[in-house]
Amino acid sequence: MVNKSLSSRPQAADKTGHKNISAEAIDLVEVIANMHDPKAGAVVLFSGEVRNHSAGREVSYLDYEAYDAMADKMIEEIVETAISKFDLHNARCIHRTGKVEVCETAIVVVTCSSHRAEAYAANRYIIDRVKHEAPIWKREYFVDGTMEWAHNCSCHDHPVH
């Protein structure tokens, strides 16, 4: 099943050959257009987007840096694990690098399964692991002209109620 999933994936996300890392804007419509699968009754797309505020401060934009080769490899491994663990028909994750403006996509995760429970759970699994584990960092540029490297993943500061 894993090989079948791989064969239906789109080509490299950018010119570097790292298909899970992109220095170019992510086109969500194009990404999901390549993910439809006749066996999948559920296709979940998560777009992690740049918001205009962080810890009470106004954000102008973010700049992402990655250890491209290793981040690409790790995202691939996380996606493959999710496909196997949640019995998905297909999955994809692309993370941006470089300057990403407010409302633009910094990361997209698409999961395809027969039924929605697995697609939702797998999507959450992929985004959580990529955020925590992949060697990718963001620098926040604020409206007041200052900037700083973001601290560790803050998902635990915003629990789901």
Place this chain on the structure above:
Amino acid sequence: MEKVEVQLFAALTDHFGRNVAVELDGNYKVAAVVDALEKQNPAAIGLLKDCRFAVNENFVDLNYELSDGEQIFIIPPSSGG
């Protein structure tokens, strides 16, 4: 005395730049590289304590012994997404 090439990322580049050569004398473990960097820039000690290390695109621990010509990549805590 041998030099080891160190590649750095994100907040660590504010302390050391993108790459730096560290001189080691007999002990080529990752821990020795970290010690040298901490001595070079004590302000980075806190951040270095939270970092992971990679050689040839694989994670290694502080006890890993670098071979001749191997580069070490020092990876601060992730903040992607």
